[in-house]
Amino acid sequence: MNRLVIIGTGLAGYGLAKELRKRQDKRPITLISSDDGASYSKPMLSSALAQNKDAAALVMASAEQMMAQLEAEIITHTQVEQLDTAARTLQLSSGQSIVYHTLVLAVGANPIQLPLQGSGAAEVMQVNSLADYARWRTRLQGVERVMVIGPGLIGCEFANDLLKVGKQVSLIGPDPWPISALIPEAAGRAVQQRLAEAGATWHLETFNGAIEKSAQGFVTELKNGQVVEGDLVLSAVGLRPNIALAQAAGLAVNRGIVTDAYLQTSDPHIYALGDCAEVEGRNLPYVQPLMVAGRALAATLSGEATAVVYPLMPVAIKTSLHPVVTLPVGKMEGRWALSQGEDGVLGRFFDQQERLQGFVLTGSNAALKGQLLKEMEERAAS
Numbered sequence: 275m276n277r278l279v280i281i282g283t284g285l286a287g288y289g290l291a292k293e294l295r296k297r298q299d300k301r302p303i304t305l306i307s308s309d310d311g312a313s314y315s316k317p318m319l320s321s322a323l324a325q326n327k328d329a330a331a332l333v334m335a336s337a338e339q340m341m342a343q344l345e346a347e348i349i350t351h352t353q354v355e356q357l358d359t360a361a362r363t364l365q366l367s368s369g370q371s372i373v374y375h376t377l378v379l380a381v382g383a384n385p386i387q388l389p390l391q392g393s394g395a396a397e398v399m400q401v402n403s404l405a406d407y408a409r410w411r412t413r414l415q416g417v418e419r420v421m422v423i424g425p426g427l428i429g430c431e432f433a434n435d436l437l438k439v440g441k442q443v444s445l446i447g448p449d450p451w452p453i454s455a456l457i458p459e460a461a462g463r464a465v466q467q468r469l470a471e472a473g474a475t476w477h478l479e480t481f482n483g484a485i486e487k488s489a490q491g492f493v494t495e496l497k498n499g500q501v502v503e504g505d506l507v508l509s510a511v512g513l514r515p516n517i518a519l520a521q522a523a524g525l526a527v528n529r530g531i532v533t534d535a536y537l538q539t540s541d542p543h544i545y546a547l548g549d550c551a552e553v554e555g556r557n558l559p560y561v562q563p564l565m566v567a568g569r570a571l572a573a574t575l576s577g578e579a580t581a582v583v584y585p586l587m588p589v590a591i592k593t594s595l596h597p598v599v600t601l602p603v604g605k606m607e608g609r610w611a612l613s614q615g616e617d618g619v620l621g622r623f624f625d626q627q628e629r630l631q632g633f634v635l636t637g638s639n640a641a642l643k644g645q646l647l648k649e650m651e652e653r654a655a656s
């Protein structure tokens with residue numbers, strides 16, 4: 275039978291199944307998930323407190339509703355433990371074995387585990403799923419002071435969310451400025467200042483990697499001797515593609531599961547997309563790339579071989595106290611041309627040939643996203 279099995283019911287797995295059904299593709303589809311299979315928008319996890327939404331309110335459709343909508347089988351609370359590429363079978367935690375014709379890995383990414391020291395290390399929280407978010411909300415009840423380890427994109431979003439519901443937030447990390455992996459210093463400092471005005475305290479470049487339990491909660495002594503206390507600690511230091519299953523099965527992996535432009539892995543019957551995939555050398559852990567990939571893969575699986583062609587994909591950072599939109603440039607050589615006003619930062623990045631390659635917009639400048647994208651498209655065409 276022409277059975278398609280998709281491992282993962284996140285935005286990538288469900289997104290692909292929806293695209294296939296939109297194309298009137300009637301093949302049998304089985305989706306397997308280690309979680310409850312609820313359909314939700316993961317970006318909401320770092321902005322839902324301020325919207326007063328609990329985990330149930332984030333659910334857009336239950337697994338049962340998705341089953342009806344997609345006319346698909348959905349196996350929940352079940353881990354795929356082993357993939358046998360020669361026999362084309364999956365071994366499930368339930369003891370069941372499943373045969374596939376075509377397999378899609380949409381297994382996402384896992385939070386990076388810092389090698390934290392100290393008596394409080396085991397109680398540090400991470401939020402990367404609906405179940406995590408439910409625990410996070412519960413633990414926050416009655417809590418006033420929260421330490422956030424990791425002042426990157428997700429750490430700053432969580433800090434913003436906590437500040438908006440009246441928590442005292444300390445942001446701690448080795449980073450030189452907030453969101454330093456994606457945006458230049460001036461833009462990061464603008465976010466730092468606005469969050470500080472809202473009550474956040476910043477401890478950059480001084481974390482010593484230890485969280486101790488204290489009578490009131492948790493405490494860390496920083497490299498500069500300062501002591502920071504909190505009732506709860508959140509680690510938000512980034513995600514790593516989930517490559518374990520693919521790697522154990524002998525598929526090519528690098529940072530992510532290696533695929534070509536058609537999302538095909540090193541096995542012709544297996545594809546990968548979403549946070550777990552490294553498509554032609556690029557792991558892009560955001561929603562827009564996985565949607566573009568889902569449309570292309572649905573076309574390919576329906577018989578029209580379609581390579582993924584990414585448009586310009588700016589990243590919006592949900593620090594609503596000082597929003598940021600950036601078209602990141604990674605480690606590209608070049609220079610930033612920045613202007614800074616009351617309203618925030620506007621920056622363009624030029625490569626060594628003086629071509630516009632990226633931008634950053636903060637504060638009210640974030641509204642200029644469309645204009646900057648147009649400028650980039652016009653320059654590319656000229």
Ligand SMILES: Cc1cc2nc3c(=O)[nH]c(=O)nc-3n(C[C@H](O)[C@H](O)[C@H](O)COP(=O)(O)OP(=O)(O)OC[C@H]3O[C@@H](n4cnc5c(N)ncnc54)[C@H](O)[C@@H]3O)c2cc1C
Nearest residue numbers: 282283284285286308309316317354382548549559560561
């Ligand atoms: C807090 C937060 C905020 C974010 N904000 C934004 C944002 O504003 N904008 C943006 O573009 N992106 C944002 N992102 C990133 C975006 O959410 C992800 O890129 C996207 O949700 C990834 O979807 P996915 O389907 O690839 O992975 P996931 O949503 O992680 O889904 C993985 C699925 O695989 C299943 N699974 C894994 N291994 C197995 C196994 N062995 N057996 C069975 N099932 C398995 C899991 O149960 C799950 O269903 C954010 C991420 C986080 C964590």
